[in-house]
Amino acid sequence: MAQRSVRASLARAFLYLVLLSLLSTGIAILTLASSLRDAEAVNIAGSLRMQSYRLGYDLQGDRARLNEHLTQYNQSLRSEALLNPGRFWVPKEVRERYNAINDAWADMEHHIRQGDIAWYHDNIAGYVAQIDLFVLALQHYAERKMMQVVATSVVGFIAIFTLVFFTLRRFRHQVVAPLNKLMLASKSIERGKFAHPPLDTDLPNEIGLLARTFTRMADELQRLYRSLEDKVQQKTLSLQEANRTLEVLYSCSQALNVGTIDRHCFTQILQLVRQQEKVDYIEMLVGENWLLCEGTQQESVPWQSAAITQQDDELGQLRWQASVGSPPMPLMQSVASMLGRGLYFNQAQKHYQQLLLMQERATIARELHDSLAQVLSYLRIQLTLLKRAVPEENEPAQRIIGDFSQALNDAYRQLRELLATFRLTLQQADLPAALQEMIAPLRQQTDTTILLDCRMPTQALDAQQQVHLLQIIREAVLNAIKHAGAQEISITCTTSSTGEHTAAILDNGKGIASLSEPEGHYGLNIMHERAAQLGGRLTISRPAEGGTLIAITFRSSSSDNNDEK
Incomplete structure (x- = not known):
């Protein structure tokens, strides 16, 4: 004191x-x-x-x-x-x-x-x-x-x-x-020289107390200075390891720094991790239907895994095998988190593209409604006036007017179906969620039970392919509701080991009367055109047990065949 x-x-x-x-x-x-x-x-x-x-x-x-x-x-x-x-x-x-x-x-x-x-x-x-x-x-x-x-x-x-x-x-x-x-003593210690001139330790104030404390501190620092050199060497090795980890993470982040995030970005990340961390085999499993992998599996090497999450939601698993030196778990967890963000942005981009397609179709629907629908309405009114003006005794004219009225009603009905198709709006980018969203209003229109089993990896489809597939399924379900008289309609979406995608719509109704399109109807033709847009084929059949089966088979791209499950 x-x-x-x-x-x-x-x-x-x-x-x-x-x-x-x-x-x-x-x-x-x-x-x-x-x-x-x-x-x-x-x-x-x-x-x-x-x-x-x-x-x-x-x-x-x-x-x-x-x-x-x-x-x-x-x-x-x-x-x-x-x-x-x-x-x-x-x-x-x-x-x-x-x-x-x-x-x-x-x-x-x-x-x-x-x-x-x-x-x-x-x-x-x-x-x-x-x-x-x-x-x-x-x-x-x-x-x-x-x-x-x-x-x-x-x-x-x-x-x-x-x-x-x-x-x-x-x-x-x-x-x-x-x-x-x-100050002079502190500069001497700063240069690593702990032998400094004696301080005024006899002063009866705080400066004297500070001088005595500083002298004891200098002695303690001299002892610690030597031990710190050994610790610095150890920290240097740790920093080198951390720098290598940062390089891996930076390379992975650069793989995701692209305009459109697709499966090739995720494959590139898996390749980077496998090459720089000496991993024998690494795979990315999303849900139960989408698998990307790099390397060769080893029977005797144990598996390690990290959850792929985004905002506390688990999207999949990142699994790997390393026979020589396992990569640091924090690094792999960071890679898994990065993959989760990549999946999230992939879905967001797909959702944005879907919105653009929906907006384009809504614009077409408005144009059809404001032009062709108005003309058809006007023709229906004029035909009604013409029918009243022609005497009932003129049977040939009345038959022509009736045929014209029937054709006009069919055209008007087909136009309404087209408008309903074009006005389809979806808020989900995930295929199973989008199917549920699309089927929900159809379930309210009928007492028919509609079952859904979707095991198709949504990441394998781009936004346009997904919209075409949804439109085909919707048209098929609508036809079954309107014409089949079915008690149950089942929708099944699967992907084979060769990368071929199949969507089947089966009902237990009375079965389709004809496999060809009736005159004045265009629904089946539109479905065939959409299947062609997907690069696949549409088949319509009558199973032996009854009802109608509509199946669409296609591939997302030729390069997906190697690593999609």
Whole structure:
């Protein structure tokens, strides 16, 4: 514990400085405060001369305002600004001059009220001379107060300067010089030289305590400095390993830094991890239907795995085998997390592309509704008017009108189906979720049970392929609801080991009457065209057990065959 604290010494010095400043400033402020009305007092005292002459003018002329002017004179003479002589700080000279004026004014007022003009004229000059002396006394009093302010400020400045000088001198000997030695010692230690000049450890303040502590600390540092060199070597090896890990993660992130994230990005990540971490085999399993792998499986090498997650949702598993040195688990967990984000962005991109396709189809639907639908409605109205205008007896004309009306109704119905198809909107990018979303309103339209079994990897399809597949399934389900009279409709989506995708829609209804498209209907043709857009084939059959089976078979791309399950 310091015997004479530097903080306490500085606090006392600053306290004395503050007290001196307050004292000198307070005296100056009080002096100036007492001078606030000096100018007013001089002005009023000077006005007494003019009022005295004005009273002499009133005695010689019209005396109507004499009493009013006497009242004003008495008010001016007894004004607060003229410094009541009873105040103890007012100089004796000012009080005597003020009392002399008061005494002389008593005689002057007496003769004025008696109208003694001759006496007033004889004594007015002496009275005014007394007023001048009073004004001069007030002036001298104000000047003395200003000199007092100046003297107080000078004395205060000298006292403060003296106190500051001795405080700084003591501070230099007890603080600055020891701190300079401490600074030199710290620079010596900074250069690795622990032999420094002795410090002022005998000072009875905080600097002495600091010097003693610093000396002990330097000895401890010298001991620790040697042991740190060994630890630095160990940390260097750890940092080299961390740098290699960062390089792997950076390469993986660059693989995902592309405009469109697809299966090739994920394959590239698996290749990078396998090459740089000496992994024998690594695979990425998403759900139960999508598998990407690199390397060759080893029967005798144990498996390790990390969950592929995105926002606490598990999307799949990252599994690997390493016969020589397993890669760090934090690295593989980071790679798995990166793959999860890649899957999320893949779905987001697919959803965005779906929205663009849906928007384009909605635009076509609006154009059809605003053009062709309006024309068909107009033709239906005109045909109704024509039917009323043609006599019932004209059977050939009535048959033609009936055939025309039937064809027009079929065209209008087909147009409504097209509009409903074009206006299909989906909010899900995942194929099973999108199928559920699409089937939900169809289930509300019928009592038929609609079953769904989707085991097709949604990552294998792009947005346009997925939309075409959804449209084909929707059209097939709608046909089964409208025409089959089925009690159950099942939808099955699978992917074979060769990468071939199949979607089958089977109902237990009465079966399709004809495998060819009826005249005036275009639903089957549209389904065949969509299948062609997918690069696949659409088949319609009547199973032996009854009902109708519609199947679409296609491949997402020729390069997917190698590694999709």
